[in-house]
Amino acid sequence: MPPSPLTIAKLTKPTSGTIAGWVANVRSSGALIFLQVRDGTGVIQAVVAKDAVDAKTFAAAKDATLESSVRITGEVKNEPRSPSGWEMKVVQFELVQKAAEYPIGKKEHGPDFLLDQRHLWLRSEKQSAILRLRDEVVWQLRSWLHAHDFVLTDSPILTPTAAEGTTTLFKTDYFGEPAFLAQTGQLYLEATAMALGRVYDFGPTFRAEKSKTRKHLVEFWMMDAEAAFVDHVGNLEIQEHLIADVIAETVKARLRELEILGRDVSTLAKITAPFPRLTYDEAVARLIKQGSKIKLGDDFGAPEEELISQDYDQPVFIEFFPTTIKAFYMQPHPDHPERVLCADLIAPEGFGEIIGGSQRIDDYELLKKRLREWKLKESDYAWYLDLRKYGSVPHSGFGIGLERLVRWIGGIEHIREAIPFPRLLNRLRP
């Protein structure tokens, strides 16, 4: 195997060697050429001096255009004026491929142009930082779940029925019968929780919704967790520790990327469990006081979530929503049968809902009644009902929208930047 190139992000002391990467910037001043070379982990300043290299090498360096691929060899020394703190004095310069004129320049581009060029736009400092942040958030979520004895049980994507209604489902033909792309793996997780105790899934989900907001994607990633013998109270405790720990570890590991994104990390440093709780009824009363037109029984939208989160620098749980505006499988509140044992977690700073969860109905007869009330076919849920017939237990779970969490942690304006190749209304490319 050829000797590995140096990795910019891993430089710790002066050294010499080769860096393989792309030209992120170039300017020349007569006998000196200054290049910013990125290798995917960081950016280093490279200096090619006319008197330090042969004429062919100098010509090759002079020929390098924006985003050309290069291999540069030389001594690496500290240089405070370089973005990475390092500078290479180049003695060998190989122009691997000279890039054609790069379509993304320094001028402002509109979002449609940048999304059309997503395969190239990803190379920009900011977009690369977001991808690294997303990678870390996923890693921290999975690490926390692994450390807390949650077992990964991937849920199927192709499903015969809709967990929460069919209006926003993508449909396909499955060898002659209709199939739908799942919007949640929760129902399947309830089955694996009865086998393994604590389980999670983490995969893509799909919502064929014609909404165009800064918070919605057509294809997005969800992490669902489910735990047997855990009630509503325990459910919230799991969520707040998971979120607080994941944020603390992510900030620690991705400080440089958060800096690139201009994120005010001090607001994230304040996040600690436990998180404040507010009942739905309390929240509505408060909203009305603040001038909102909301009525008891209405669901919250983005404006309501934003208003509520203004009072906190922590995420806040809104508990006990009305039965009628939540899913059929939620356990009724023991003292208020028209409310359910659920909670949404609202992020601070106006980033909106990032978790939805609930205790699930564990009584066979009540679940059957709910299916009837919601006009869902019992035969479609026969296996789900079985879970209440054979060793039913109190159990609870929740789902985290990955891109919403990444958007919050990164302080990212638009959710479409929180996923490598966003799928939006009328955007299926690249």
Add this chain to the structure above:
Amino acid sequence: MPPSPLTIAKLTKPTSGTIAGWVANVRSSGALIFLQVRDGTGVIQAVVAKDAVDAKTFAAAKDATLESSVRITGEVKNEPRSPSGWEMKVVQFELVQKAAEYPIGKKEHGPDFLLDQRHLWLRSEKQSAILRLRDEVVWQLRSWLHAHDFVLTDSPILTPTAAEGTTTLFKTDYFGEPAFLAQTGQLYLEATAMALGRVYDFGPTFRAEKSKTRKHLVEFWMMDAEAAFVDHVGNLEIQEHLIADVIAETVKARLRELEILGRDVSTLAKITAPFPRLTYDEAVARLIKQGSKIKLGDDFGAPEEELISQDYDQPVFIEFFPTTIKAFYMQPHPDHPERVLCADLIAPEGFGEIIGGSQRIDDYELLKKRLREWKLKESDYAWYLDLRKYGSVPHSGFGIGLERLVRWIGGIEHIREAIPFPRLLNRLRP
């Protein structure tokens, strides 16, 4: 929060407390009731003695049926005759829910019946062990990639075109235009590799193939990795270290589960990098010698893979397949232009192909030529061609089929048991 129950798998010394779980077996002999109680992490033997509990408690224990949910409290002591090595002397017994007559008994059931009951079948000792094994394999794969600087960049599932032809693709309507469920994220990874250097994805993929074998699923999970500035030789080195390390760590962490599966772990202990390499031409010559009817230019099927693997107790790389039977994007062999710089990794013991990989074409003109030869529309691959226009570099990657890897490590007869809810020809339920 109520005190957490004991976790069977974590018992290390005699203690007392509550275990919450399900009855995996029960028998009574007059004044003694013996229960096997599983909590999702393990199984403990529980003894309810008539003279140690009140009449109501004894009656509740006597009433417990197979798969009933229970909370049992008492002293836990070592007991070599118990499957977990532990036994509880029960002083409190709560029957949480009495299970109806459990459909899965001790007698042999056919595969169709068990697959219909998949939501319950998962609770069996063997199926639970497979789920835990799968969880660990995923964890080890991701841990290795994270430790080796691969950045997760999830690829889209909904795509406008087919990377490798449209015949086996699921189709859906994407707001008025056709979309397909991706069979690989590789092309997208090539874009993110140019931004980040080393990248991977890990998600569900779909093949609408009418095949009914022990090695095929309609919906399965793939891990794709891609690395910039890595050639074919380096590509194989990454793969063999990844596989050898993942197997070693998984065996260490899941010895109990592998025992339950009856896996001969000694064959896995032999797996060490480097793996042997065989060219396609050498393999064909050897197969013909062994009596196979294969001809130069033919692809390998399961019988050929099995024959080849018989000569090795390591996985073996088959390198340099004919251009005509592989994908359009593979880099030609420099000395044999009718062969490509690719390799399939064949697992030992007849478990078949688990990895496919190659160096990718990095030359713009050659890639355009190949698109023409393969009759693929250039406009569909415009963004993919761009990667060869703006800083193209030698790069390579590979894809691992998760269920095939789990099947091999677990020594599992049928791949349908290596995923929680298998999707097969004519099986979309539960």
